[in-house]
Amino acid sequence: MKRLALALLLMVLPAAAQDVEEVTVYGGSLSGIWKVTVPSYAQVTILNGTNWGPLHNGFCRIDRDASGYVTHCFGQEQAGHGGTLETDGTHFHLAWGSMLARLVYDGVVESATRFTGHFAIKLAGIPTENADLSEGNKIELQDNMPDTGGKAELLRAILNGSPLPHDAALDGRIAAARAMMASPIQSISYLGQQSKSGGPGKPPEPDFYTVYAVTFENGVKLCALHQKADGTLDAFQCV
Secondary structure: OOEEEEOOOOOOOOOOOOOOOOOEEOOEEOOEEEEEEEEOOEEEEOOOEEEEOOEEEEEEEEEEEOOEEEEEEOOOOOOEEEEOOOOOOOEEEEEEEOOOEEEEEEEEEEEOOEEEEEEEEEEOOEEEEOOOOEEEEEEOOOOOOOOOOOOHHHHHHHHOOOOOOEOHHHHHHHHHHHHOOOOOEEEEEEEEEEEEOOEOOEOOEEEEEEEEEEEEOOEEEEEEEEEOOOOOEEEEEEO
16 A cells, blocks of 8 residues: 655645735734744555644745746745635635645635635645644744743844754754845844644644744744754744
8 A cells, every 4th residue: 555644844846826816804914924823744655545643833924926826834945835715805816836736725814914725735726725724824923022932032143154963964954044134134033833743643842843833124034943851953944
């Protein structure tokens, strides 16, 4: 029996372009920083169908480009594209992957700071929906947000080029994060903790990543990191 394990928000298939419209409700839109509950994994098998992992917290930055909304989530190797499929101004559709295999999220904007919906996997156009209701809550960045995570200055040092012990596998991600700094850092805001995704028989590791919003003159990025007990950086990504 052939098994295909899909880790949600870790898909590496190219995103498919769509014709979309802007969602504007309650005086705002989907653009911004969101804390979203997502399934920790999905397992697709030939005989047993799709098995979904438990929901856990994730953080995403949602922007817009010429093709619609673009999501940037920690752990997501490529941006996801999507937009509205309805015309009433409250329903939206986001998609990651190709027409052959894709992860989708269909939801309803309930207020300026909250949306709800369901994730689904589409294989050759046939969807399998997760019964658990996922929700997103918008985070409004404020001045002097407390650094409860305790790693803001470490993140600042990384982005400013200071050397520090880290796994060699992170060289590319650290270099990419430093290259994105087209303007000086204005603020670093602690957003919360994010679990490390698990899989079948392997529960997620709670509060593994410490997640921040880094504000520049020309925009905001999400950065997440984790250190081992000896101080070595073993996880890092900015999106």
